[in-house]
Amino acid sequence: EVQLVESGGGLVKPGGSLRLSCSASGFTFSSYYMNWVRQAPGRGLEWVSAISSSSSYIYYADSVKGRFTISRDNAKNSLYLQMNSLRAEDTAVYYCARDGSVTSPFYWYFDLWGRGTLVTVSS
Amino acid sequence: SYELTQPPSVSVSPGQTARITCSGDALSKQYAYWYQQKAGQAPVVVIYKDSERPSGIPERFSGSSSGTTVTLTISGVQAEDEADYYCQSADSSGSYRVFGGGTKLTVL
Numbered sequence: 001e002v003q004l005v006e007s008g009g010g011l012v013k014p015g016g017s018l019r020l021s022c023s024a025s026g027f028t029f030s031s032y033y034m035n036w037v038r039q040a041p042g043r044g045l046e047w048v049s050a051i052s053s054s055s056s057y058i059y060y061a062d063s064v065k066g067r068f069t070i071s072r073d074n075a076k077n078s079l080y081l082q083m084n085s086l087r088a089e090d091t092a093v094y095y096c097a098r099d100g101s102v103t104s105p106f107y108w109y110f111d112l113w114g115r116g117t118l119v120t121v122s123s
Numbered sequence: 124s125y126e127l128t129q130p131p132s133v134s135v136s137p138g139q140t141a142r143i144t145c146s147g148d149a150l151s152k153q154y155a156y157w158y159q160q161k162a163g164q165a166p167v168v169v170i171y172k173d174s175e176r177p178s179g180i181p182e183r184f185s186g187s188s189s190g191t192t193v194t195l196t197i198s199g200v201q202a203e204d205e206a207d208y209y210c211q212s213a214d215s216s217g218s219y220r221v222f223g224g225g226t227k228l229t230v231l
Contacts, residue, residue: 033217045158045166045209047220059218095165107172108213108220109156113165
């Protein structure tokens with residue numbers, strides 16, 4: 001079955017760190033750009049970060065640049081998000097999402113999503 | 124960076140046509156994508172590349188584009204279509220992706 005499963009969420013104090021993981025199965029993980037997208041409680045979707053298939057290209061939203069680090073291990077079919085210096089406004093469900101195209105021309109959208117993992121930043 | 128603007132809410136009766144707009148300067152140059160998110164679930168793409176429909180998405184979902192505005196049209200709305208809908212786009216290199224604020228579709 002083609003799926004993405006996130007893990008690693010939880011309660012953390014402001015200024016703390018957390019590492020999210022996303023396990024992929026049912027498709028050739030190493031061929032796809034991958035992303036993290038988050039959704040604060042009762043709010044809309046916000047793209048957080050993207051990483052190319054070979055990790056050559058990495059992008060961040062301005063809101064997390066310098067605090068979050070995206071990475072992947074293609075041998076383990078896994079995507080990660082290291083989150084440091086966490087703030088209350090980082091509280092959200094974090095989704096792992098696959099890019100919608102595997103070859104050029106690339107279309108920058110998300111065709112497969114996980115169910116998300118909740119991160120709560122609170123003292 | 125750029126922004127995408129959607130109406131916060133749209134209401135229609137069952138069987139009617141719902142139209143949800145999304146506007147932004149980037150849409151005249153880049154494709155738009157639409158996602159449906161039902162309560163407590165992950166988003167699902169319902170339209171990609173302005174007007175293409177993924178397999179498994181009902182034919183009543185369609186998309187169109189004109190200048191800096193794209194429109195998601197749901198013909199013959201059903202109760203099960205009640206959800207939040209988000210438009211999304213990106214710059215040409217994929218280095219920046221953006222979502223609209225979302226539109227809550229209510230089926231009366």
